[in-house]
Amino acid sequence: DTGVSQDPRHKITKRGQNVTFRCDPISEHNRLYWYRQTLGQGPEFLTYFQNEAQLEKSRLLSDRFSAERPKGSFSTLEIQRTEQGDSAMYLCASSGQGREQYFGPGTRLTVT
Amino acid sequence: GESVGLHLPTLSVQEGDNSIINCAYSNSASDYFIWYKQESGKGPQFIIDIRSNMDKRQGQRVTVLLNKTVKHLSLQIAATQPGDSAVYFCAELVPGQNFVFGPGTRLSVLP
Numbered sequence: 001d002t003g004v005s006q007d008p009r010h011k012i013t014k015r016g017q018n019v020t021f022r023c024d025p026i027s028e029h030n031r032l033y034w035y036r037q038t039l040g041q042g043p044e045f046l047t048y049f050q051n052e053a054q055l056e057k058s059r060l061l062s063d064r065f066s067a068e069r070p071k072g073s074f075s076t077l078e079i080q081r082t083e084q085g086d087s088a089m090y091l092c093a094s095s096g097q098g099r100e101q102y103f104g105p106g107t108r109l110t111v112t
Numbered sequence: 113g114e115s116v117g118l119h120l121p122t123l124s125v126q127e128g129d130n131s132i133i134n135c136a137y138s139n140s141a142s143d144y145f146i147w148y149k150q151e152s153g154k155g156p157q158f159i160i161d162i163r164s165n166m167d168k169r170q171g172q173r174v175t176v177l178l179n180k181t182v183k184h185l186s187l188q189i190a191a192t193q194p195g196d197s198a199v200y201f202c203a204e205l206v207p208g209q210n211f212v213f214g215p216g217t218r219l220s221v222l223p
Contacts, residue, residue, distance in 0.1 A: 004155075033210075042201045042213030043156065056210065091155050099144050099205060103155035 002026060004104035006092050012110045013082055020078045021107045025094030032075050033101060034067055035091040036060065043091050043103075049075060082111045124220045131189040133217045135202035138183060142204040147176060147187045150216070151198045159187070159200075189219075197221045 005024045013019050025032045030051050035043035046065070048056045051072040061067075064082075069075040079086055089108050093101040125131045137145070143164040148156035160171045162178050162185075169176050175188040185202050199216040206212075 006155075040215065042203070042215055043211075044213070045210040048210065058210075093155075100146060100158055100161050101211065102158055103148075105153075106155045108153075 004092055004094050004102055006090075006104040006107050008107055009105060010108045010110075012112065015082060015084060015111055017082055018078065018080045019082060019109060020076050021090055021092075021109075022074060022076050023092030023104060024074045025092070026096070026102060027073075029094035029096040029102075030072070031095045032069060033093040033095075034075070034077050035093065035103075037089040037091055037106070046077075079109075082109075084111045087111045121215070122218045122220070124222055125192050126222050127192060127194060129192055131187075131192045131196065131219060133187045133189075133200050133219065135185040135187075135214055136183060137185060137202070137204045139204060139206055139212075140180075140183065141206045143207055144205040145176070145178065145185050146203045146205075146211070147174075147185075148201045148203065148213075149196075149198045150201065156201060192219075192221050194221050194223070 007022045011019055032049045034046040036046055037043045046058050046061050047067050049069040052069050064080045067077045087110050089106040091103055091106045093103045095101045146161045147159045149159050150156045160174050160176050162169045162176045173190045177186045199218050201213050201216045203211045203213045
């Protein structure tokens with residue numbers, strides 16, 4: 001499978017714990033995006049990398065959130081001190097030369 | 113702020129009929145649009161895109177129409193099949209900014 005992959009697919013954590021998600025983009029894509037999606041809503045942009053550089057962050061990305069893409073390939077999204085409001089689907093997408101973005105299956109986070 | 117919206121939150125169609133899903137966008141500077149299909153528990157799947165210099169684009173069983181005058185986008189699915197049941201999102205892109213997604217339309221295909 002050469003699509004975008006995400007791990008884990010599901011994560012249940014207690015409030016206050018830290019969680020980390022991983023995204024592996026399509027191999028030749030240099031741009032990588034993180035989105036958050038809550039039930040019944042469309043994805044909301046969180047942050048964007050071009051190669052290893054994080055070029056943009058949404059105001060949705062509070063200081064408890066951090067994302068990295070150290071070698072310009074896979075990316076991680078960490079949420080520290082999770083809150084119940086962080087419960088959502090976290091989606092990763094990648095794009096190459098064109099503007100179309102291809103999404104992974106998402107990581108569903110439940111904070112109890 | 114600028115947003116992408118949909119006329120119908122849910123749409124039920126008979127199997128074999130054609131489906132039309134509509135989307136209104138408010139930013140006249142948007143120059144690129146994508147329709148995504150999202151099945152339960154999965155990430156959005158790219159269906160078709162269109163640039164603002166086009167009025168129509170056709171894919172396999174799908175057609176996207178863009179009316180810039182009224183800022184309207186539609187997705188037409190021919191001969192709708194049970195596998196087409198999903199939530200459909202339109203997304204718009206303003207140059208230099210990021211995609212803005214609408215809330216989605218749920219398509220239910222009736223047997």
